[in-house]
Amino acid sequence: MDQPTVGILHPGSMGAAVAACAATNAAAVFWCTSGRSPASAARAKQSGLTPVSTLAELLDRSDIVISLCPPAAAEDLAHAVAGHRFEGVYVEANAINPERALRIAALLEPDATVVDGGVVGSPPVGAKTPSLYLSGPAAATARIEALFAGTAVRTAVLGAEIGKASALKLAYASFQKTSRVLVALAVGMAREHGVDQELVDIASRRTDSYLAEPEYVSKTAARAWRWGPELEEAADALAAAGLPPEMLRAAASTLARWKDAKDDRELTLTDALDRLAQP
Template sequence: MDEHAGLPPRPVIGVLHPGAMGAALGAALKPVAGAVIWAAAGRSNATSKRAELADLVGVPDVAAMAARSHVIVSICPPHAAVDVAEQVAAALADRSDRPIYVDANAVSPDTVRRIGTVLGAENVVDGAVIGPPAWEAGHTVLLLSGTHAATVAQLFAGSPFEARVLGPDLGSASALKACYAMQSKAMPAVWLAVAEAARGYGVQDALGDLLARDGVDLAGVLDKLSAQAGPKAWRWVGEMEEAADTVAGVGVPDGFSRAAAEMYRRMAQDHPADS
């Protein structure tokens, strides 16, 4: 381990919160941790069941988790990332030694840097997950940047998450995640806009016939996107808004992601949310 990080050989690791991805991250960390814990207060039965299946240890609340943890991993919807960091900061108010805080959320570099001001930039690692919840190797990458990125990467060595260190700067991991999400989520949302516009003008069937000549099965594309994105659409709204902030931060037009966010917002109205 990175001696400067001050981690014991088997650190206590807190996870906020064990949704599908959080449970997978927690399970991946169990082989190197003294315990992987989570804050049970106010969480749903589904969250509790996932934590139980991943063999994570419940503690009463964020304060109890923060008091015990050497490393805290935040994995939550993008809009909640700063609020979660502020909850942890409040819980750490009387603690002189600060844990490493891994913000593994789909947020912009500016949001990560804001979290750095809340918890101390030297304590924060910018994390970004590319791929599904990882229960086997070869499918999911964990991007990391920040002062202790290499320390966190070591915790995931040999796990189903392939950890890649991008360097010491907060924001690098989130920037790369946002750019990747532009092609994986914003570009597919164009099909939603195309189909909705065609429906609005009553020409969807005719459009489908024209696209079929080009080898595009419009109905198939929409069905696949609905299956992949539907239950997650409410989360993708926030991710696309954060991606828009990311590209705008370097002078790139952000309308693509703003439009994608709106299309996923509309999709979310017709699909039950995951948790």
């Protein structure tokens, strides 16, 4: 099979790292500079991506397009792509609920072939090896598997049904991210009464307890701007399945208290808990 050309929308921390892995088996990986920040440009350059000035040029030159953006922007981005009648493979890899994945597929087909994707894990840098779960037409998912063969992005095909990959991603994220929110609340309550170290000591007697890792609270705060919308998507998926969404909506509301901590790597546990205690 010939090496495909690939477009990434857009090179955030996950998108740039995934695109860099795709470059291993691609003839070229393009990104669109229009409206993007200096930080995006720096990530794209570091990842060896080829800049183009417009979305139209990126779509014209790409056989495969991978969409990795904040959940709220996923459908607007798909609408923009549909307006150019893109005819390649479109990988909808955002953390969105299955109903939205189906809407995007309906929007882009029959011009494009849509593959539903869900990334589980951290960006593929250093020793990190996230999994990209795929569902959609067999020929298209096979092309994506080949694109990432031998890279730090591991692929797994779940079948031909659009929505399966999105559902798996959100099912995992709903547990993992809500668990971290519960840790923050438990440690915050204990700290208020001066027993936070005792709480950690109790948790440390159990194996694999998130509660034994209070230092992760600051990382949760820095990622809250991404995690909150993901949990809202997961809550929508629960509601669509007839399951109660209130717990995940509450976790998303808690994360919203950290909206000003976006990507703050200097944030300490004390700072994070102080911000959490302020409505």
